[in-house]
Amino acid sequence: MSRSQRLLTLIQILRRHRFPVAGTVLAQELGITLRTLYRDIGTLKEQGANIEGAAGLGFVLHPGFMLPPLMFSEDEIEALVLGSRWVAERADERLGQAARNALDKISAVLPSGLRDEMDASALLIGPSASPLPADIVQPLIRKAIRAERKAEIVYTDLKGEQSCRTIWPFALGYFDDARVLVAWCELREGFRHFRSDRISTFTVAQERYPRRRQALLRAWRLQEGISPQ
Template sequence: MRKASRLFEIIQILKLSRTAVTAQSIADQLEVTVRSIYRDIAALQAMRVPIEGERGLGYILRPGFDLPPLMFTVEETEAIMLGLQMLERSGDNSLMRSAESVNRKIAGAVPEPLRRSLQSSTLYAWGSPPQMPKDFELEQVRTAIRNEQVLRIDYRDDRGEASRRMIKPLALIYYVQTVNVVAWCELRQAIRNFRSERIAQCVTQERFFKGEGDRLRALWTSGWANAAVKAASI
């Protein structure tokens, strides 16, 4: 997690808590070291965020402090809540945890009448989750996409043939039955779709393709237009 995101998360954790929160508790939630939390708290205090407390006892956010709110209408909030429910059936564990966190933040930020309306659970997204990889989390792929970092995968195609590929991951497509990894395949020298449940191993490499991601995604999406033109001409 980047520092800016972590500072925001610390403020949210303190804002939603009714009691003092220890640095260890915050570190556990954000999956960082306690030392990092101490540094972050000091940085926030230096920015005049009214955090009170000390090491070993816990921290509180003085009442009255808040970040500029994002104001949503009822319809917009319901759209967000339905989207979060759909994430919960995606099968992606880290996205499911993030959806729960967003739910809590929205509940803590909206006015009481709207909170009661949202908690009445009138919108549902049902269905079985798609097949997921067994040996790694899709969070690893999303991180590589953001960082524009090469992955090495061991892949088995629909004929059962195994191969090892070096790929530049570009996007994830969440279908009902599966999740596909869209990537530039160095073996084929072309963009390919890999079904995630057929990936036996995924290893992040110390190689990057900084600045290439947008160009490769544009190449990928341009193929959609070409396919549409061909279909229209038949």
């Protein structure tokens, strides 16, 4: 691992922790000596990183420091390209275009060698067995999730029965054969899953729902037995 890559990795490790991390833990994760770690910490401070702490006490990175995204490993580049290609092929047109734009922005700031690696990535997305029809409600769903607002929907279940509901949308799952909205349903007083292609109308309300999105997501994962990511 080059020193520039090591400094970037050190920043990423510190960002994962809200509380001070012992120097021995950082050094072990990076595979370096404590002396090298202290030297790297000093270098990052000189570059403007607001790292607080000292030997024996641990280190914490305060928000606000950004390194230019110039260094990625080959695996990281392949992950970025593959993920963006999947979104471009499987998501709605607006999100797909956003994925293509993001790749263009990343490519523009990469050194020429890494840019060539990105352009030459051989990981491809295969055709879907059953392509999904255009789904006009997905952008509205994402808007409601980001704003943590209630929504009024008209939904048709598997039996063909239609109902009007007030929901608290907080997650959207992307599968090859469906897009599934996860929400708290006021009608059923519990978590429910709604296929987006069965939502005929989706109206974002002005009222925010009373719990934070992260809290709803944690409670839903606990109920479903899903480990936190």
